[in-house]
Amino acid sequence: MGTTYTQLSITERRRIERWRHAKVPVDEMACVLKRCRSTIFRELKRNHFSDESMPKHDGYYGAAAHLMTADRRAR
Secondary structure (H helix, E strand, C coil): CCCCCCCCCHHHHHHHHHHHHCCCCHHHHHHHHCCCHHHHHHHHHHCEECCCCCHHHCEECHHHHHHHHHHHHHC
């Protein structure tokens, strides 16, 4: 049997957000969260906030990421 998959929690996403703004390396984030580094990279790629009218607010936001994930899951 392989490992089981658990989705990132809102707490983990907020930690990733804080670390991302502090420029913590993804490898270090993954180690602390006990997740694969590919999980963190995938999270940052899928849930990156981008708005053409407000480009200075582009980035990763934990709460917004959690809502985007819930929206995708509901479909």
